[in-house]
Amino acid sequence: MKDAVMIDPGVLVDDDGRVYVYCGFLHSYMFEVDPNDMRTVIPGSYKKDILAKGEPHNFFEACSPRKIGDTYYLIYSPRQGSRLAYATSDSPTGPFTYRGYIVDNSDGHPGGNDHGSVACINGEWYIFYHKTTNNTIMSRRGCVERTELLHDGSFKYVKMTSHGLDNALNPYYETKAELACVLKGKCFVAEKNVFSRPIINILPGSVIGYRSFDFGEDYSGTSLKLFLELEGCGQTGIIKVHLDSEDSEPIAQGSIPLDNSVLRIDMPTVTGIHDLFFVFENGKTGWFKDWFDNRELCRLNRFVFCK
Structure with missing residues (x-):
């Protein structure tokens, strides 16, 4: 021993x-x-x-x-x-x-x-x-x-979620960035103080994901608005919104602001329960695009959906 x-x-x-x-x-x-x-x-x-x-x-x-x-x-x-x-x-x-x-x-x-x-x-x-x-x-x-403890004595594998013991997050309430359960591309949650834990170091190729949101079954509207509170880093970029998988077709996108701002993204109505992913891309094109691939695009504080 x-x-x-x-x-x-x-x-x-x-x-x-x-x-x-x-x-x-x-x-x-x-x-x-x-x-x-x-x-x-x-x-x-x-x-x-x-x-x-x-x-x-x-x-x-x-x-x-x-x-x-x-x-x-x-x-x-x-x-x-x-x-x-x-x-x-x-x-x-x-x-x-x-x-x-x-x-x-x-x-x-x-x-x-x-x-x-x-x-x-x-x-x-x-x-x-x-x-x-x-x-x-x-x-x-x-x-x-x-x-779940199954009949054969095995435990059911579960994915990490953003909602924990709740059945799903409410998209029409403010969601703090720190609840992300998928972080790829070198971005991470940083603790600025006890009230603020933004996701920082968001680079081209970064993915931020949340499981899951319940958008409900309201068919009264034809559009949805997404508001994201971002801290700009002086870089141009694009944020694409995906449902259920980061590899799915984006349902909306917006341009990342150069400075601190609330970005509005208009998108089609969403119903039911879905995972949500934000995929970030370089806003530069041409021969000098690669120079900016490792530069921080922005920082995410929180977001909310509005009908």
């Missing part, structure tokens, strides 16, 4: 009162402790690599044990640290068999890690996890999504 790196410990108190500790870094460890003092290791209980190393297991850190029925679950962060994976066993001492992963925050925050676990609350299952902010893995914001 002296050579083991035992970070991110998780504790399981079994139905019979026995106490097990799970932890590790690159290797997974477990041992039983005396429930009377919660610190004395029971002789002979120490085990290494209770979750087999290698693909697709790739144990990294963040052990969180659970007992569901007669099955023992180990939720953990694999080498692809943006994910929360899980493994199961018939015994609290393992070995544990890899079953898959439950959530992945890499769409929104590439290069980050993840810690968290599942919980059953009022008969419904939830996965608690985090995403990174301020362009550093040491700044983390808690998140939660609904999941």
